[in-house]
Amino acid sequence: MKMMTAIIKPFKLDDVREALQQIGINGMTVEEVKGYGRQKGHTELYRGAEYQVEFQPKVKIQIGISDHQVDAAIEAVCAAANTGKIGDGKIFITPLEQSIRIRTGETGEEAL
Amino acid sequence: MCRATTRTSIVTRQVKVCLLAALMVASTGASADEINGADTAWILTSTALVLFMTIPGLSLFYAGLVRVKNVLSVLMQCFALTCLMSVVWFAVGYTIAFGSEGVEQGRYIGDFGNVFFGAMTRDSVKGTIPASLFAIFQMTFAIITPALIAGAFAERMRFSAMLIFSALWLVVVYSPVCHWVWGGGWLGAMGLQDFAGGTVVHITAGVAAVVVALFMGPRKGFGTVAMPPHNLTITVAGAGMLWVGWFGFNAGSALGANNTAAMAMLVTHLSAACGALAWMTMEWVRHGKPSVLGIVTGMVAGLGTITPASGSVGPAAAVVIGLSAGVICYFATTFLKNAMKIDDSLDVFPVHGVGGILGTLLVGVFASTQLGIFSGHGFSAGIDSIGGQLAVQATGVVATFVYSGIMTFIILKLVNLMVGLRVDGDSETQGLDLVLHDERGYDL
Numbered sequence: 001m002k003m004m005t006a007i008i009k010p011f012k013l014d015d016v017r018e019a020l021q022q023i024g025i026n027g028m029t030v031e032e033v034k035g036y037g038r039q040k041g042h043t044e045l046y047r048g049a050e051y052q053v054e055f056q057p058k059v060k061i062q063i064g065i066s067d068h069q070v071d072a073a074i075e076a077v078c079a080a081a082n083t084g085k086i087g088d089g090k091i092f093i094t095p096l097e098q099s100i101r102i103r104t105g106e107t108g109e110e111a112l
Numbered sequence: 113m114c115r116a117t118t119r120t121s122i123v124t125r126q127v128k129v130c131l132l133a134a135l136m137v138a139s140t141g142a143s144a145d146e147i148n149g150a151d152t153a154w155i156l157t158s159t160a161l162v163l164f165m166t167i168p169g170l171s172l173f174y175a176g177l178v179r180v181k182n183v184l185s186v187l188m189q190c191f192a193l194t195c196l197m198s199v200v201w202f203a204v205g206y207t208i209a210f211g212s213e214g215v216e217q218g219r220y221i222g223d224f225g226n227v228f229f230g231a232m233t234r235d236s237v238k239g240t241i242p243a244s245l246f247a248i249f250q251m252t253f254a255i256i257t258p259a260l261i262a263g264a265f266a267e268r269m270r271f272s273a274m275l276i277f278s279a280l281w282l283v284v285v286y287s288p289v290c291h292w293v294w295g296g297g298w299l300g301a302m303g304l305q306d307f308a309g310g311t312v313v314h315i316t317a318g319v320a321a322v323v324v325a326l327f328m329g330p331r332k333g334f335g336t337v338a339m340p341p342h343n344l345t346i347t348v349a350g351a352g353m354l355w356v357g358w359f360g361f362n363a364g365s366a367l368g369a370n371n372t373a374a375m376a377m378l379v380t381h382l383s384a385a386c387g388a389l390a391w392m393t394m395e396w397v398r399h400g401k402p403s404v405l406g407i408v409t410g411m412v413a414g415l416g417t418i419t420p421a422s423g424s425v426g427p428a429a430a431v432v433i434g435l436s437a438g439v440i441c442y443f444a445t446t447f448l449k450n451a452m453k454i455d456d457s458l459d460v461f462p463v464h465g466v467g468g469i470l471g472t473l474l475v476g477v478f479a480s481t482q483l484g485i486f487s488g489h490g491f492s493a494g495i496d497s498i499g500g501q502l503a504v505q506a507t508g509v510v511a512t513f514v515y516s517g518i519m520t521f522i523i524l525k526l527v528n529l530m531v532g533l534r535v536d537g538d539s540e541t542q543g544l545d546l547v548l549h550d551e552r553g554y555d556l
Contacts, residue, residue, distance in 0.1 A: 044340055045395070045399055045401075045403065046340055046341060046403075046405055047405060047406070047409060047445050047446075047449070047459055048442075048445050048446035048449050048450055049339070049449055049450075051338040051339075051340055052338075053338070
């Protein structure tokens with residue numbers, strides 16, 4: 001099992017969700033986050049007062065996936081979240097030791 | 113030589129003004145008990161419109177511009193000022209400004225016959241409307257003027273200090289200046305044309321704002337920490353309410369339902385529109401994008417600037433006044449903030465003060481009946497040139513500017529000794545909503 005963490009542009013969230021659903025991944029956890037990388041911040045101007053806003057709003061998705069789905073999931077997210085411009089985000093894959101469905105007590109891949 | 117000529121003409125003018133005033137007193141005396149239903153209906157409506165400017169108009173306009181931790185403190189200041197200024201106006205403000213009916217008014221201050229509205233009955237008449245209606249119409253002006261200043265000390269003033277300062281300011285600054293211009297005092301007698309409050313409202317408040325900002329010093333982190341508006345949506349809503357309410361402010365200042373009121377409304381609207389377009393264009397050209405805050409600020413500048421002129425000028429002049437308001441107030445705002453580093457937090461001076469000065473001076477030009485399409489309704493009695501009217505307008509500007517500046521400083525000094533003007537540093541960081549009111553604006 002793997003934990004997939006994807007940081008994407010907020011307006012791409014629905015595209016990514018649909019793409020994952022199509023390959024049979026039916027759950028995810030989503031957070032609104034801020035960050036910066038190669039995509040710099042932007043300036044905001046209010047009545048002559050200029051503010052440099054360093055952090056960009058992003059959406060962070062976390063999904064537990066079974067090993068055989070990892071490549072397909074990466075492909076789906078990459079295709080759906082890509083705009084070709086700086087700031088499209090990143091995907092991180094980490095090992096996942098255990099998962100438990102609270103309601104039934106199922107564990108492992110059955111609980112994903 | 114030039115100066116000598118001006119002096120002689122002032123003397124002859126004063127004689128003429130006295131004669132005219134005597135005639136006017138005689139004529140109003142004859143029709144003293146005539147209440148006109150149409151006039152009364154319009155001023156009743158206008159009174160509601162002007163109150164609507166402060167709550168909720170100005171309150172929302174200001175509240176959106178501060179940080180989220182101070183939103184309630186600003187709403188609270190505007191609301192509490194509405195209540196307190198009403199009572200102060202009832203107690204002494206009105207009588208200092210307008211005195212009582214049938215009593216000859218002094219040059220600098222009204223007679224004290226109307227302390228606690230003592231001479232006010234249901235049957236009292238002022239012009240063609242009930243005196244009680246005149247009193248509450250003017251009360252709404254006395255409410256919004258100190259509320260305007262609240263923009264300068266936003267996010268750092270103690271609530272108690274704010275109440276004491278504003279009450280004293282209304283008595284010491286607003287009420288006397290109101291008397292000078294509208295209550296039978298020296299500026300009005302001199303022929304100053306200030307239809308709805310360029311000097312009385314916008315210059316007094318604007319100058320007080322910059323003095324407060326200098327006296328109290330900037331907010332913690334001003335210039336280094338980002339302090340963007342927390343909710344421009346409510347700022348735009350408030351701005352719209354100000355525009356609508358301003359119809360009562362300016363067209364209501366005709367004190368009747370007549371041609372002057374109608375023209376005042378037309379020029380007010382045009383100036384607001386042109387001020388908004390001018391500011392928007394300035395930002396678009398200089399920064400690449402037209403901003404929402406820019407267009408609404410330009411609107412307020414256009415409205416503040418046409419205010420003194422709204423009873424004196426025609427529609428084409430209103431367009432010029434609005435456009436110049438948008439451009440000049442834009443530069444004033446940038447200059448005060450970035451070059452002078454003065455933290456007049458919500459830009460009260462560059463928008464209202466500068467607008468008030470500009471509008472009051474431009475009356476001297478556009479009141480002229482000799483400007484073709486840009487003509488206005490004529491100079492004051494005894495004045496026959498742009499130079500003559502401009503001199504009177506400039507006198508009004510300088511007098512109200514200096515008086516408000518000095519008196520505001522003295523009041524601040526006094527209140528600072530009494531209770532302290534500023535909250536401490538930790539409270540300022542935490543935000544006034546929690547520290548002063550134990551409440552939060554949003555629980556989303």
